[in-house]
Amino acid sequence: MTSVAPTNADLAMDPAPTGGSDGPRRFSLNLNLRQSGIYIAFALIVVLFTVLTGGDLLAPQNISNIIVQNSYILILAIGMILVIIAGHIDLSVGSIVAASGAFAAVLMVNLDLPWPLALLLTLLAGGLIGAWQGYWVAYFGIPAFIVTLAGMLLFRATTYSVLGNRGIGPFPDEVRTLANGFTEGYLGNIGLGMLGGADLLSLLVGLVGVGAIFMTQWRARAARLRYDQQVDAMPLFVLKIAFAALVVMFVIVQLARFKNLPWVLVLLAALVIGYSVLTNRAVFGRQIYAVGGNLQAATLSGVKVKSVVFWIFVNMGVLSALAGIIFAGRLNQANPTAGDQFELDAIAAAFIGGAAVQGGVGKVIGAITGGLIMGVINNGMSLIGAESEQVMYVKGAVLLIAVAFDVWTKRRAGAAR
Structure with a gap:
């Protein structure tokens, strides 16, 4: 049987590198x-x-x-x-x-x-x-x-x-x-200056989502490094994560300012x-x-x-x-x-x-x-x-x-x- 090169998903799961650490x-x-x-x-x-x-x-x-x-x-x-x-x-x-x-x-x-x-x-x-x-x-x-x-x-x-x-x-x-x-404002609203108010729970959900994106991408990058594969330079990696975080938080803030998170969005996120x-x-x-x-x-x-x-x-x-x-x-x-x-x-x-x-x-x-x-x-x-x-x-x-x-x-x- 011929061997198959590991995929990105394989690299993210396998803790042991095949390439030399040096x-x-x-x-x-x-x-x-x-x-x-x-x-x-x-x-x-x-x-x-x-x-x-x-x-x-x-x-x-x-x-x-x-x-x-x-x-x-x-x-x-x-x-x-x-x-x-x-x-x-x-x-x-x-x-x-x-x-x-x-x-x-x-x-x-x-x-x-x-x-x-x-x-x-x-x-x-x-x-x-x-x-x-x-x-x-x-x-x-x-x-x-x-x-x-x-x-x-x-x-x-x-x-x-x-x-x-x-x-x-x-x-x-x-x-x-x-x-x-839409979800209820379980934790109440907080002030956002000129943007008005927003549901605190929705904002916390957005922050958790940003953290999950960072951890997932960081682990994937570390896995590729262990296999001596090409990765984005750190400035580009940080820029991508920052842009994704900005987009996610902007959408969450806008939704929180309207009627909080739609229930169907919660379902979609789970899917x-x-x-x-x-x-x-x-x-x-x-x-x-x-x-x-x-x-x-x-x-x-x-x-x-x-x-x-x-x-x-x-x-x-x-x-x-x-x-x-x-x-x-x-x-x-x-x-x-x-x-x-x-x-x-x-x-x-x-x-x-x-x-x-x-x-x-x-x-x-x-x-x-x-x-x-x-x-x-x-x-x-x-x-x-x-x-x-x-x-x-x-x-x-x-x-x-x-x-x-x-x-x-x-x-x-x-x-x-």
């Missing part, structure tokens, strides 16, 4: 465009629309709106990035969102089941839908494009069969709070942390990258490829059901047209966020960034009064540029070798 240290002052390009692009887009909207884009209420209005797309993007990393695609997530919302509405409104039980059953139904599609892809060998295209039609038809041409609602207050509500740990540190996460990076090598290495593919579709089904609950709760009713074109937004978020068309490449935080880029474009162009077709032009151009940039960087790296 080896040369390699530092770089150059930005890695492939890794940092998406974040630079996001910053430039935010600056552009901030200028075009006269600062309205970064107003406290508008930042909250961007997060709440795009929460279901970001949830879908987390699942979609795993599917794409494994070398597949899922076109059915929008229809599963609609079907899940309809299923939850029937349970909670028509059958009057307690909302926790109804949510659990809805997530279970989403997992069964994912298992159905995963079976055909993983064990029967039908391409995911065909299976999920069929699923897109089947589950949309199921939604129409359940709802007809009417919506079902209203949902319980707890479900609507999860989709639209991002959990799936980042899964992809970076868990064996299953490494197997997903192995399957998408080189299927034959993964098979020869003993990876249970069929099982991995099956479970990523189960996971996609569960996250689609969760997004369906959030979307239905936000509208306060299940709608037969819910989830229309959500699959396109989720796929675009993954590719804009750095996923490779061939599979094997991508990060959860990249997919979230890609989804936020799409959300900022939608929101920013709405604020300046752009027509819907103009928004489509811009989003299509951004997606094409993102994929073209990915292909260009690969060719450039190949030519350098």
Whole structure:
């Protein structure tokens, strides 16, 4: 069996270096465009629309709106990035969102089941839908494009069969709070000078988040140094961390000045942390990258490829059901047209966020960034009064540029070798 070079995630977990501790240290002052390009692009887009909207884009209420209005797309993007990393695609997530919302509405409104039980059953139904599609892809060998295209039609038809041409609602207050509500000011507000007041608990959460970012990046840098790999020079490393901390605290302060943290943001943060740990540190996460990076090598290495593919579709089904609950709760009713074109937004978020068309490449935080880029474009162009077709032009151009940039960087790296 051929040996495989350790990945960044391997380095962060393995306390024992393979290289000599006295080896040369390699530092770089150059930005890695492939890794940092998406974040630079996001910053430039935010600056552009901030200028075009006269600062309205970064107003406290508008930042909250961007997060709440795009929460279901970001949830879908987390699942979609795993599917794409494994070398597949899922076109059915929008229809599963609609079907899940309809299923939850029937349970909670028509059958009057307690909302926790109804949510659990809805997530279970989403997992069964994912298992159905995963079976055909993983064990029967039908391409995911065909299976999920069929699923897109089947589950949309199921939604129409359940709802007809009417919506079902209203949902319980707890479900609507999860989709639209905000955390309470448990520790009270503190003064921020000219900025006014802000919830103390929200600010503490932001500080904890900044500390977590610093510790994670510091450990990753130390691990790479132990293996004598190239790392950012300390000034550049500190600058990156400081910029990330500034962005996080700015967003938190703005949210705290409005109505505190949206509950859906708390849910998203938990999902991002959990799936980042899964992809970076868990064996299953490494197997997903192995399957998408080189299927034959993964098979020869003993990876249970069929099982991995099956479970990523189960996971996609569960996250689609969760997004369906959030979307239905936000509208306060299940709608037969819910989830229309959500699959396109989720796929675009993954590719804009750095996923490779061939599979094997991508990060959860990249997919979230890609989804936020799409959300900022939608929101920013709405604020300046752009027509819907103009928004489509811009989003299509951004997606094409993102994929073209990915292909260009690969060719450039190949030519350098």
